[in-house]
Amino acid sequence: MSESIPPVSVVQQKDIRIVEFTNNKILDEANIAEIGQTLISLVDERDYPKLLLDFSAVDHLSSAALGMLININNRVKTKNGQLRLANIKQQILEVFFLTKLNKLFRILPTREEALTSFTQ
């Protein structure tokens, strides 16, 4: 099944790529793979990549989505970049706490706070 709307939209603010999920679910294997590919290409675009993932639209995600995010985080680290997660709804935030991934990711309450948390 082909999706007419891309699963993420990307805007740039200075040297920061802001990625917003357009679907309220990050569940489908194909959907997750497509998002993963997009994020990998953003990370690989430059050295010291700065990536902000905005979860404001996301109501559901699966462990496969968490795996994809960990993969992106590892890739960002190897390129000495910075990854921030923001606007995560309470129910989804609980998933990050249960899996203790809140220790792995830098999670900020809002996009603004995430933007100011990047270091030069």
Add this chain to the structure above:
Amino acid sequence: MSISGANNDDRRKHRPAGEPRPPSDAARADASPVRITIPSDFGASREVQKQIIDKVVRCGFGNQAIFAIKLALEEAMINAIKHGNKLDPAKSVHVTYHVTPQQAEITVEDEGGGFDRHCVPDPTADENIEKCSGRGILLMEAYMTSVEYGANGRRVKMIKKNEEQATPHLSS
């Protein structure tokens, strides 16, 4: 996809005055366990998941419980199709669900080699935290009221009671 319900008997007989009205045929059929067999296919899985969640919503479960069931069901189906049946089109996934206003009971069984729950490493351990897989079972057990494994790990039975929980619990 094959679907079967349990209550197919027809009890539409004359009812004496004053006798309590029995549940309608539709209501009785709706309250029966449903068994569905699907191929190892994510599209077919998506349809079954929607069917179950629709029933959960109709039975009046709260938002927290719906979120929990949706998450656990997704993980159980992925485990069965991907890790159990290894996407083998010759293998099927058998799903049984029985949803009442009190609880949702969902069993998912694959035709793979099974697994030993005790051999699954803890994904929250420091040495595993950066690994990309292994969190599905943790989430199922955290979000459902009970999770039992059978048939050498090929079958998982999950129950969610219909009671609003402030936060999910961790069953060790």
